[in-house]
Amino acid sequence: MSATVLYMSMSLDGFIAGPNERLDNPLGDGGGRLHDWSFTDRVPINGQVFKEFMATGAIVAGSGTFEPAHGWGGDHHGVPIWVLSRHEPRIDVSQWPLVTYTNDLNRAIADAKRAAGEKTVLLHGAATAQRALAAGLLDELELHIIPVLIGQGRRLFDHLAPEHIELERTRILEGEDGVTHMHYRVQR
Amino acid sequence: MSATVLYMSMSLDGFIAGPNERLDNPLGDGGGRLHDWSFTDRVPINGQVFKEFMATGAIVAGSGTFEPAHGWGGDHHGVPIWVLSRHEPRIDVSQWPLVTYTNDLNRAIADAKRAAGEKTVLLHGAATAQRALAAGLLDELELHIIPVLIGQGRRLFDHLAPEHIELERTRILEGEDGVTHMHYRVQR
Numbered sequence: 001m002s003a004t005v006l007y008m009s010m011s012l013d014g015f016i017a018g019p020n021e022r023l024d025n026p027l028g029d030g031g032g033r034l035h036d037w038s039f040t041d042r043v044p045i046n047g048q049v050f051k052e053f054m055a056t057g058a059i060v061a062g063s064g065t066f067e068p069a070h071g072w073g074g075d076h077h078g079v080p081i082w083v084l085s086r087h088e089p090r091i092d093v094s095q096w097p098l099v100t101y102t103n104d105l106n107r108a109i110a111d112a113k114r115a116a117g118e119k120t121v122l123l124h125g126a127a128t129a130q131r132a133l134a135a136g137l138l139d140e141l142e143l144h145i146i147p148v149l150i151g152q153g154r155r156l157f158d159h160l161a162p163e164h165i166e167l168e169r170t171r172i173l174e175g176e177d178g179v180t181h182m183h184y185r186v187q188r
Numbered sequence: 189m190s191a192t193v194l195y196m197s198m199s200l201d202g203f204i205a206g207p208n209e210r211l212d213n214p215l216g217d218g219g220g221r222l223h224d225w226s227f228t229d230r231v232p233i234n235g236q237v238f239k240e241f242m243a244t245g246a247i248v249a250g251s252g253t254f255e256p257a258h259g260w261g262g263d264h265h266g267v268p269i270w271v272l273s274r275h276e277p278r279i280d281v282s283q284w285p286l287v288t289y290t291n292d293l294n295r296a297i298a299d300a301k302r303a304a305g306e307k308t309v310l311l312h313g314a315a316t317a318q319r320a321l322a323a324g325l326l327d328e329l330e331l332h333i334i335p336v337l338i339g340q341g342r343r344l345f346d347h348l349a350p351e352h353i354e355l356e357r358t359r360i361l362e363g364e365d366g367v368t369h370m371h372y373r374v375q376r
Contacts, residue, residue, distance in 0.1 A: 013202070013344075147357045148354050149353040150352050151350045162206070164338050164339070165337040165339070167337065180370065
């Protein structure tokens with residue numbers, strides 16, 4: 001059965017975007033710093049993680065991630081994309097057959113798993129992560145820890161209930177440029 | 189010259205204590221989970237880090253850390269302790285010659301460095317970390333990342349300015365029980 005894996009770049013102080021996120025400032029002020037490493041994908045370790053990310057079989061992302069990224073032009077890496085949203089699309093998705101808008105997380109993940117077959121379902125976005133964690137629908141986390149404190153912005157882990165969610169550490173990779181890729185499995 | 193090193197156990201979601209911290213609930217609800225590893229100090233990796241922690245030459249800690257811990261009985265591991273506080277001691281420290289209360293961070297760190305000689309100065313506490321980072325007085329971080337999401341509580345990184353603080357990753361140790369010890373040097 002396909003697993004859901006959250007892939008996120010996060011500063012050591014827990015942020016996935018800088019302050020002042022807007023459609024025209026999608027990563028927030030200075031948030032681009034968190035994604036520098038993905039442009040160094042020809043180096044061995046970061047490249048391996050990047051390849052894994054690009055070998056996933058379906059995507060479930062929040063509209064807060066998808067829309068500021070201009071919907072990746074409707075095609076991330078050729079796989080179907082479910083976009084979680086409480087509103088109508090704020091960008092034109094009518095010509096993008098791979099994209100499905102929904103506000104039904106359970107359904108999106110079930111459909112994505114079916115589409116992914118043997119492959120992994122890539123989850124992306126802070127709100128999506130929080131909803132999936134709360135619903136018990138997140139199987140694994142792959143966090144790319146960036147060696148910087150950015151001080152302010154949007155946190156990956158926020159608005160969670162006070163219940164502990166135990167994790168099993170499954171892999172630590174010391175990537176290039178000080179990026180540490182930390183992989184955990186959610187214990188149930 | 190002695191370096192200041194922040195030693196903190198932190199959940200993967202960034203908390204160093206659970207919610208409802210009080211003098212009689214010093215780690216907050218469930219916060220003890222973050223310190224389980226330090227009782228496994230006879231295993232090789234966690235033990236090595238624990239020994240390093242106990243080989244530091246002086247301590248600078250916030251009163252919010254020191255007082256709920258009952259001042260470690262006035263003696264952490266035989267070294268002088270500077271306690272940062274904006275108020276008079278709320279516990280009786282009059283019989284503890286190793287303990288000095290002050291609200292002068294610069295002075296506390298300067299005095300601690302002098303006392304530590306060739307050894308490291310251990311910084312401890314979230315407020316102390318934030319003040320030292322803001323003042324440019326923190327040299328290194330050693331974070332013990334605990335494989336759990338605790339959801340709510342006190343964050344280590346909070347109230348920082350939006351300026352980026354770049355870090356150099358200097359060591360990653362995969363400790364026992366899923367604890368990952370991450371060491372960084374602050375770049376200036």
